[in-house]
Amino acid sequence: MLTTKRSKTVLAALIAELWMPAGAFAQTADAPPADAVSTVVVSGIRASLSSSLTTKRMQDGVVDAVSAEDAGKFPDTNIAESLQRVTGVQIDRNNGEGRSISVRGLGPEFNNVLINGRTMTSDTGGRSFSFDLLSSDLISKALVYKTSQAFLPEGGIGSTVDIQTTRPLSGKPGKSSVINVSDSYDSNSKKNTPNISGLFSFANPDRTFGVAGSLSYTDRASRQYKAINDAWNYQDVTLINGDMHSKGLTPADVTRKKLYIPQSYGFQEENETRKRLVSSATVQYNPSSTWKLTADALYSRLDQRNAVIAISDWIVPTQLNVKYNENNQITSFERPGAVFAANNPALVQAGILDGANSNDMIQKGDSRLSVSQGYGLNSKWMLSPDWKLDADLWTSRTKTKSPTMWVVAGMIPQNSDVLTYGPVPTLTFGDGITDPNAVRAHAVSYGDSRHADTVHEGHLNAAWTPDMGVFKGLDTGVAYSTRKFESISWQADSWNAFSGYHLPLPSSLFTVKPLGNPFGSGGQVPPAYLSFDPVAYMNYLNQPSVLPYSNDPARYMDRTQFPNGPMAIDYTKPSMSGVTEKVTNAFAETKWEGDRWAVDAGVRLMHVNSTSIGISRILLAAVKSPNDTTFIQTWGPMTTNSVSNSYNAVLPSMNVKFDLTSDMLLRLGASKTLTRPNLGDMGVDSWYGGRVGYVTSGGGNPYLKPMRSNNYDVSYEWYLSKTNYVSAALFMKKLSDFIEQELKDVQSPLFTETVHDTRWRNGQKGTIKGAELAGQYAFDDLHPLLRGFGVAANYTYVDATASRNDGSDPYNCGYPGLSRQSYNASAFFENSKFQVRASYNWRSHFAASCNGGAQLPTRVAAYGQTDASLRYNVTQALSLYADVINLNNAKRHVYADNLSEFMTLENVGRRFNVGVRMAF
Numbered sequence: 001m002l003t004t005k006r007s008k009t010v011l012a013a014l015i016a017e018l019w020m021p022a023g024a025f026a027q028t029a030d031a032p033p034a035d036a037v038s039t040v041v042v043s044g045i046r047a048s049l050s051s052s053l054t055t056k057r058m059q060d061g062v063v064d065a066v067s068a069e070d071a072g073k074f075p076d077t078n079i080a081e082s083l084q085r086v087t088g089v090q091i092d093r094n095n096g097e098g099r100s101i102s103v104r105g106l107g108p109e110f111n112n113v114l115i116n117g118r119t120m121t122s123d124t125g126g127r128s129f130s131f132d133l134l135s136s137d138l139i140s141k142a143l144v145y146k147t148s149q150a151f152l153p154e155g156g157i158g159s160t161v162d163i164q165t166t167r168p169l170s171g172k173p174g175k176s177s178v179i180n181v182s183d184s185y186d187s188n189s190k191k192n193t194p195n196i197s198g199l200f201s202f203a204n205p206d207r208t209f210g211v212a213g214s215l216s217y218t219d220r221a222s223r224q225y226k227a228i229n230d231a232w233n234y235q236d237v238t239l240i241n242g243d244m245h246s247k248g249l250t251p252a253d254v255t256r257k258k259l260y261i262p263q264s265y266g267f268q269e270e271n272e273t274r275k276r277l278v279s280s281a282t283v284q285y286n287p288s289s290t291w292k293l294t295a296d297a298l299y300s301r302l303d304q305r306n307a308v309i310a311i312s313d314w315i316v317p318t319q320l321n322v323k324y325n326e327n328n329q330i331t332s333f334e335r336p337g338a339v340f341a342a343n344n345p346a347l348v349q350a351g352i353l354d355g356a357n358s359n360d361m362i363q364k365g366d367s368r369l370s371v372s373q374g375y376g377l378n379s380k381w382m383l384s385p386d387w388k389l390d391a392d393l394w395t396s397r398t399k400t401k402s403p404t405m406w407v408v409a410g411m412i413p414q415n416s417d418v419l420t421y422g423p424v425p426t427l428t429f430g431d432g433i434t435d436p437n438a439v440r441a442h443a444v445s446y447g448d449s450r451h452a453d454t455v456h457e458g459h460l461n462a463a464w465t466p467d468m469g470v471f472k473g474l475d476t477g478v479a480y481s482t483r484k485f486e487s488i489s490w491q492a493d494s495w496n497a498f499s500g501y502h503l504p505l506p507s508s509l510f511t512v513k514p515l516g517n518p519f520g521s522g523g524q525v526p527p528a529y530l531s532f533d534p535v536a537y538m539n540y541l542n543q544p545s546v547l548p549y550s551n552d553p554a555r556y557m558d559r560t561q562f563p564n565g566p567m568a569i570d571y572t573k574p575s576m577s578g579v580t581e582k583v584t585n586a587f588a589e590t591k592w593e594g595d596r597w598a599v600d601a602g603v604r605l606m607h608v609n610s611t612s613i614g615i616s617r618i619l620l621a622a623v624k625s626p627n628d629t630t631f632i633q634t635w636g637p638m639t640t641n642s643v644s645n646s647y648n649a650v651l652p653s654m655n656v657k658f659d660l661t662s663d664m665l666l667r668l669g670a671s672k673t674l675t676r677p678n679l680g681d682m683g684v685d686s687w688y689g690g691r692v693g694y695v696t697s698g699g700g701n702p703y704l705k706p707m708r709s710n711n712y713d714v715s716y717e718w719y720l721s722k723t724n725y726v727s728a729a730l731f732m733k734k735l736s737d738f739i740e741q742e743l744k745d746v747q748s749p750l751f752t753e754t755v756h757d758t759r760w761r762n763g764q765k766g767t768i769k770g771a772e773l774a775g776q777y778a779f780d781d782l783h784p785l786l787r788g789f790g791v792a793a794n795y796t797y798v799d800a801t802a803s804r805n806d807g808s809d810p811y812n813c814g815y816p817g818l819s820r821q822s823y824n825a826s827a828f829f830e831n832s833k834f835q836v837r838a839s840y841n842w843r844s845h846f847a848a849s850c851n852g853g854a855q856l857p858t859r860v861a862a863y864g865q866t867d868a869s870l871r872y873n874v875t876q877a878l879s880l881y882a883d884v885i886n887l888n889n890a891k892r893h894v895y896a897d898n899l900s901e902f903m904t905l906e907n908v909g910r911r912f913n914v915g916v917r918m919a920f
Contacts, residue, residue: 045828045835046778046790050723051141053776060591060600061147061655061669062715062729064089068140079139079163080131081867081885085824086144087729087774087794089159090843092817095224095272096886096908099132100124103144104731105768105798106158107817110675110707114153114162115298115374121398121453123302123370125485125680127155133300133372133398135216135278137180137197140166146731147669147713148653150589150602151461151475157675157709157733166201167294168210169284173203182881182915187889188223188518188907189271195219195915208286218276223269225518225907227424227525228310230263232856232896232903235694237261237330238318238352244334244416244430246320247343251350259322260329260856260901265425266312266360267525269516277301290382298374308364311515311529313417313427316357316629317693320416329901332420337413337430358410358501359417359433360442361510363534365405372398388463390477397454406445407534409510411438412501423893425902426524434528436507441498443630444538448569449489451680457481473591475602479584485679486578490569493635497550497566498541500627509537518907542567551625552632573638577614577683577700581676583607596659604651608676612702613642614684622688622750629692641684643702649674663720669713677704677739681760688748690756697748697757705762710734723790726775738764738802740816740850768815770798788831795823813850813857819843835871838887840864848894858903861893877919885911 051067064086080098084091091098092108100108108128113120122129145152145160152160180197197216204210237259242249282296313335320334335357347353374396381389415430431438461477510530517525540546542565550556556566564570589602617635625632653671660666683700690696715729742761745754776792800815822843829836842864849858866887873879887910894904 045830045837046723049776049778049790049792053719053723053725055141055143056725057665057717057719060598060657061145061149062667062713063146064144066142078131079134079136079142082136083131083142083144083161084841085792085794085826085839087727087772088146088770088796088822089144090817090819090822093892093908094132095222095270096911097132097220097274099130100128101131101161102817102819103159103161104146104733104770104796105800105815105818106733107815109678110156110158112153112156112160112675114160116164116296116376117153117162118374118376118392118394119153119396119455119457119481119483120298120374121372121396121455121483123368123372123398123400123451123453124678125451125453125487126678127675128678129161130370132276133278133302133370134163135197135214135218135276137199137216138165138214138278138280140164140170146729147655147667148651148671148673148711149600149655150587150604150651150653151477153479154585154604154606154649154651154673155675157673157707157711157735165280165282165296165298166199166212166214167284168201168203168212168282169207169286169292171201171203173205173207175202176200177920179918180915182913184218184220185912185914186220186222186909187911188225188516188909189221191221193219193221195913210282210284212280212282214278214280216276216278218274218278220272220274220911222272222274222911223516223909224272225516226268226270227266227902227905228268228312229265229425229903232260232262232329232901233317233694234258234260234856235317237322239322240318240320240336240347240352242344243321244337244340244418246340248346249344250346251352254347254352258328259324260327260896261317261319262315262330262419262421262425262902264312264314265419265421265427265902266310266362267515268308268310268312268362268364270306270308272304272306274305275303292380294376294378294380296376298372300370300372302368302370304368304370306364306366306368308362308366309513309529309531310360310362310364311433311526312360312362313419314358314360314410315419318352325900327898329898330421331900332418334416334418335413337415337417339414340416357413357417358442359413359429359431360408360410361433361439361530361532363405363407363532363537365403365534367401367403369401370398371400372396386464386466388465390461390463391459393458395454395456397452400451400453401449402451403448404445405447405534406443407537408442408444409439409505409530409532409537410442410501411435411440421900421902423895423899423902424905428524429526433526434512434530436510436512436530439505439507439510439530440501441503441505441541442501443496443499444492444494444541444567446492446494446538446567446569447489448571449487452486453483453679454486455481455483470592470594471590472593472598475589475591476587478586481583483581483583483679484578486576487680487683488574488576490571490574492567492569493562494538494541494566496625496630496632497552497556499551499625499630502627503546503549505537506540509533509540518909538567551627555632573617575614575616575685577612577616577685579610579612579679579682579702581608581610581679598657599654601652601654603653606649606651607646608649608706609644609646610679610682610702611642611644612682612684612700613640614700615640616685619686619688619750624692631688631691631695633688643684645682645703647705649706649708663718665715665717665719667713667715667717669711669715671711672708673711674706674708676706677760681739688750688755693753695748695751695753695755697746697755698759701759701761704739704760705737707738707762708736720777724775724777727773729772730770731772732767732769734767735815736765737762738766738815740764764802764815766800766802766815768798768800768818770796772796789829790827792826792828793824795821797821813847816847816849819846830871833873835873836869838866838868840866856896856901859895859897861895861899863890863892864888865890879917881913881915881917883913885913 113129459479686699
C-alpha cells in the first residue's frame with residue numbers, strides 16, 4: 001500500500017510540474033482522509049488548500065472553493081482576487097482592484113452571488129455583484145457551484161457563488177480576537193494610506209451561545225494613466241486630397257468614402273480615492289439541542305471619488321491626406337487647422353470644412369458612494385432524527401449616489417495635427433496646447449443620480465433523511481422574494497449652451513501643469529497640459545453677462561426655464577424609473593446512494609412578475625446647434641409610463657457521482673438554468689444624442705425575457721492526499737434568449753436621418769463548451785529539501801458559437817466577457833516561520849461588448865498579472881506580512897475589431913501592502 005501511494009504521489013508531482021506554466025489554484029471544499037505517508041503538520045497555505053479540497057470532494061455537484069486558514073486570514077485583500085485562482089473563474093477590475101467575476105466564459109450578470117445563501121444587493125443596477133463592497137477579513141469561505149442543484153436559488157447560468165461569513169458556534173469555545181493593521185502604497189500616485197480590521201468571537205463552553213463581530217476600514221489613493229479613443233465609427237468620410245501645406249483646393253479635390261474612423265484620441269490622468277468601511281455582527285443561540293437561532297447584520301460603505309484630467313483630439317469625418325488599409329480602416333491622417341482653411345477658401349465656401357476639429361481640455365468626475373445593509377434571521381430545527389426544518393428571513397438594501405461631470409474647453413488648432421493609428425497611436429500636435437489665451441468654451445455635462453436596490457426574501461425548507469435502502473432523502477422548500485430597483489436622476493441642460501468653440505475664455509481660468517507619461521515613447525504624450533477648476537468654469541458661463549453669447553440666448557436666459565441658469569442642475573425636473581420584481585418558487589430534491597454511487601435529482605419551479613414604471617420628459621424637438629454639429633434639444637412636460645411582464649420556468653437538475661476507486665471520482669451533471677434580466681435595464685426611459693450625420697438614442701427595455709441555458713457537465717477528480725489532487729472537466733451550455741446591447745437603425749419624426757438606437761435586447765442563441773484542468777501538489781513527501789514547497793495550477797479552454805437575430809455573428813464576437821483561454825499558476829513555500837506565495841493569472845482576449853460604435857465590438861486584449869505575498873510568524877499570535885499586487889506592472893489594452901483599432905491603454909501601476917496581524 002505504501003508503494004502504491006508513493007507512485008501516485010510522484011505521478012501527481014510530475015503532472016503538477018507539467019501544468020505549472022499554464023495553470024492555477026483550484027480551491028474548493030471537502031476532503032479525503034489524511035495521507036498515511038505525510039508527517040508534516042498542515043497549516044497556513046496548505047491548511048487553506050486542504051479545507052477547500054475537502055469541501056470540493058464532499059459536494060454532490062461540481063463545486064470549487066476558497067477557504068481561510070483562520071479568522072482574518074483570507075488569502076487575499078479582495079474576494080474577487082482570490083476567486084480568480086478557482087478553475088474557470090476570471091475577474092474584471094475597477095482601477096486595478098477586482099470587482100466582478102466571470103465563470104466559464106459567462107460575465108458577472110450570469111453568476112448568482114449570495115451571502116450565507118442569501119441575495120445581497122449591489123450598486124451595479126443589475127444582477128452582478130460588486131466584490132469591492134466587502135472586505136475579505138470577514139469571509140471564512142467562498143463556494144463556487146458550477147453545476148446546478150434544485151436547492152440553489154435560480155439565476156446563475158455561469159455559477160452560483162456563496163460567500164460564507166464567520167459563525168461563532170462553528171469554532172472553538174471561548175474568546176478570540178484578531179487585529180490587522182497595514183499600510184498600502186500605490187506606485188502611480190506615490191501615496192500611502194492606512195488599513196485596519198478587527199474581528200471578535202465568543203462562544204460559551206457548551207456552545208449554546210455565541211457572538212461574533214468584525215470591523216474593517218480600507219483607504220486607497222490611486223492613479224491611473226490612459227491613452228484613449230472613445231469609439232470607432234463606420235461612416236462616410238470626406239477625403240481632402242491634399243496635405244496640410246496644400247493651397248487653393250476646390251471641391252473637385254474632395255471625395256467621399258465609407259471608412260472606419262476613430263472618434264478621438266488623447267491622454268488622461270485619473271486620480272481616485274477609495275474609502276471603505278465594512279462591519280458585521282452575528283448572534284447565535286441554541287434554545288435546545290435540536291434548535292439553533294442565528295441573527296446577523298452586515299453594513300458596507302464605499303466612498304469612491306474620481307477626478308479625471310484629459311486632453312483629446314476630437315475627430316470630425318473630414319480629414320486631409322487620409323491613409324487606410326485593405327479593410328477600409330483609417331491608419332493615418334492630418335486634421336485641417338485654421339491655416340489650412342484660410343489657404344483653401346473654396347472648401348470653406350462649399351461647406352466642406354463645416355464642423356471644427358479641436359484640441360480639448362477635459363475635466364471629468366464620476367464618484368460613487370454606495371451604502372449596503374443586510375439583516376437576517378435563521379432558525380433550524382431538528383424535528384426528529386429524520387426531519388429537519390429551516391426557516392430564513394432576509395432583507396438587504398443598497399443605496400448609491402453617483403454625481404457625474406464632463407466639462408470640456410478647447411482650442412481650434414491653427415496648424416494641422418498628425419495622427420497615426422496602430423496598437424499604440426501617435427499624435428503630433430501642430431500647435432502648443434498650453435496657451436491659456438487660446439482656450440474657448442465647449443460642451444458641459446453635469447448631473448446627479450441616485451439608485452436604490454432593495455431585496456426582501458424568505459424561505460422555508462424541510463429535509464427528510466429516512467433509512468430506506470438506496471433512497472437517502474428528500475429536500476423540499478418554498479420561497480418568496482421581492483426586489484425593487486429605483487433610479488432618480490437630474491441633469492443640467494448645459495450640453496449645447498456654449499458648444500462649438502465660439503466663445504473665448506479668460507486665461508485666468510487655466511493653469512499649466514505637467515502630464516505624466518507611463519507609456520514610454522509610445523503615444524508621444526505631451527509634457528504639459530492646461531488644468532482648470534470645472535466648477536469655476538461653469539460658474540463663469542452661467543453669469544447673466546455671458547449667457548447672451550450662448551448658442552440660443554433667448555432660451556438660456558429665460559429664467560422660467562432655467563431659474564438658476566443652464567449650468568445648474570435643475571432638481572425640480574427629475575427623471576425617475578423603478579422596476580419591481582416578485583418571484584415565487586418551490587423546489588424538491590431527492591437523494592439516492594448506493595455502494596459506489598450517489599445521485600441528487602430535483603426540480604425548481606418559479607413564477608416571476610415584474611412592473612416597470614418611469615417618469616420622464618418627452619423630447620419635443622432637436623435642431624442643429626449654430627456653432628457645431630450637436631443638437632439643441634427641447635423637452636416637454638413630465639409623463640408617466642408603466643409596463644408589466646411575467647413568465648414561468650421549470651428548472652430540472654441532476655448530479656451523479658461515481659466512486660471509481662477510493663480516491664477517484666467521476667461526476668455527471670445536467671440541468672436547466674436561467675438568468676433574469678438586470679432590473680436597471682428594464683426601465684421605460686429613452687434618451688437622444690449624437691451629432692448631425694450620426695444620431696444616437698437608447699434607454700430601457702421593459703419587455704426583456706430571461707436568458708435560458710441547458711447545461712451538461714462531466715468531471716474527473718483524483719484525490720492523492722488531503723492537500724493534493726488533479727482533476728479534469730468538460731462542460732457545455734446551450735443558450736437561448738441571450739441579452740446583449742444591440743444597435744438597431746430606427747426612424748424618428750424628430751430627425752430627418754436614421755437614428756442608431758442601442759438597448760438591451762433578447763435574441764442571441766448559441767453554445768458555450770469547454771474543458772478545465774486543475775491540480776495542486778505539496779512536495780513534502782518527495783524529498784526532505786522540498787518539504788514546505790508546493791504548486792497549484794489550472795487551465796480553462798472555452799469555445800463559443802453565437803447566432804443573433806439575423807443568424808449571423810459578423811465580428812465573431814461570441815459572448816461578452818468570454819476569454820477562450822485562461823490559466824493560473826501559483827508556487828508557494830511555508831514552514832513554521834515563513835509563508836511565501838507568487839501567483840500569475842492570465843486570460844486571453846475577450847469582447848467587453850459586441851456592439852460598440854457603429855456596431856463594432858469592444859475587445860480587451862490578453863492580460864496577465866503577477867501577485868505575491870510574504871508572511872513571517874514572529875510568534876504564534878503575531879505575524880508580519882507584505883503583499884504586492886500587479887508585480888509585473890501589467891497594462892490593460894482595449895481595442896475594437898482588431899489590434900490596430902486602438903481604444904484604450906491603461907496603466908494602473910503596482911499596489912503594495914505591508915502590515916501586522918495580531919491574534920489573542
